[in-house]
Amino acid sequence: MPKPRKEQVSLEATPYYHCVSRCVRRAFLCGTVRDTQQNYEHRRGWLEAELLKQAQIFAIDIAAYAIMSNHYHVVLHINKQQADVWSFDEVIERWHSLYKGNALSQRYRLNPTMSQAEKDKLAEYVELWRERLMDISWFMRRLNETISRKANEEDGCTGHFWEGRFKSQALLDEKALAACLAYVDLNPIRAKMAITPESSEYTSAKKRIIKAKASHCANHPKQQSKGLLIFAGNPKQHMPQGLPFKLTDYLELLDWTGRIIRKDKRGAIAKESPPILQRLNINTKNWIELTQTIETNFKGFIGQPESLHNTLTHFNRQRRSCVQPSHSLLA
Structure with a gap:
């Protein structure tokens, strides 16, 4: 059974993560479909543009990426230091560039004059959004949803474009x-x-x-x-x-x-x-x-034996299938 994302991502362990997302049905939905020879190469450009655009909004840096025919790889760096210095207003503006926010945040943008109780409640949302803006799950979700909608609209269909869960590996x-x-x-x-x-x-x-x-x-x-x-x-x-x-x-x-x-x-x-x-x-x-x-x-974690041992102990992992390749390849 796949581990919950909270048991795979820890800033205490590392800010670097390798993520992979694949198309459903083993289809070449981002390249040329072999059976029909229909070309969807332009969708790779969609993905590259959206990936780089999101990195300017999230507190997440792109260290590397490769967009293939039916899947893509990206190495992400969680920039907590950047997120921590964002002002109250900046967090709201960044979140609103991705989502609608809520009634309180929309009203605040039009008129910052609010009651103290409303400001306190909005402050709770702002801190939640700050956390989400440095969360690789929210980053990948937004990216995949955007491309999925565009591809389905182009195909005139509905349904899943990507596999339901992206794969991630912590780089220790x-x-x-x-x-x-x-x-x-x-x-x-x-x-x-x-x-x-x-x-x-x-x-x-x-x-x-x-x-x-x-x-x-x-x-x-x-x-x-x-x-x-x-x-x-x-x-x-x-x-x-x-x-x-x-x-x-x-x-x-x-x-x-x-x-x-x-x-x-x-x-x-x-x-x-x-x-x-x-x-x-x-x-x-x-x-x-x-x-x-x-x-x-390697499955969820990649690193030298000492790094791997400390991280697996932190997550209380009993199964340690990646220890052997760590010793043979990274020791």
Whole structure:
């Protein structure tokens, strides 16, 4: 039985989560339907645009994404620090850009003069909305509902477009985060939909690479792709919020990994591996295994044995099926 989302998401454990949502009926509802050859490629553009738009409203950053023919992957970062500093009015405006709110909030926007009892009641709603605006379940629900409505309207039908429940994996440490970012960005290459990361349509990899090529200093936060969580550089004492790697190091790692995946023999490993793997202390063979099987080897949590043990203990989990791959691939 699937675990409740509250038993899979904990900011105490990690702010990073890998989420996957798939179309129903195993249909290629975002690409070309094999039987009819009807093309729905434009729906991938819908999804990409809505994903990036929502990230500007929620306190949730997009670290990576790949929109495939019948499913999509996204790595989300819960930005609690951002949500905590939003003012009373800002929370209301953000919520109203997504939903209608309620009678109190609608009246407040027209005329802030209210009784103290009404303000106190509205304050309760505002805190609830603040929580929801940094909740990956609400983020994914809104995203999927928006695309579902548009697709059903286009098809002139009703019913489910996505499977009822999206899959999520908590990324507990740097090793897990790096492996999952590469796993998501290289999805089109593994599926033979593209031969290089920069030719992978509707992915964060292509978006980052295009921007990096046009930048004088690709690693500078202000010269990185807008709408995506920045690569802040290697961990240091005073570090801006962002991914704990240099963008150029990550793109080098992505290119190297993509070349290995495209080789005829799965076990072929290039002699020279990128320095980022040395910093993360990941064996090259383990890295290739991780970036091709991270969904099958791990269920709800991904991380080194110590990180995994602490998190599973926190959630009082008795079954620990992901411990073995953690030891063999991430120790």
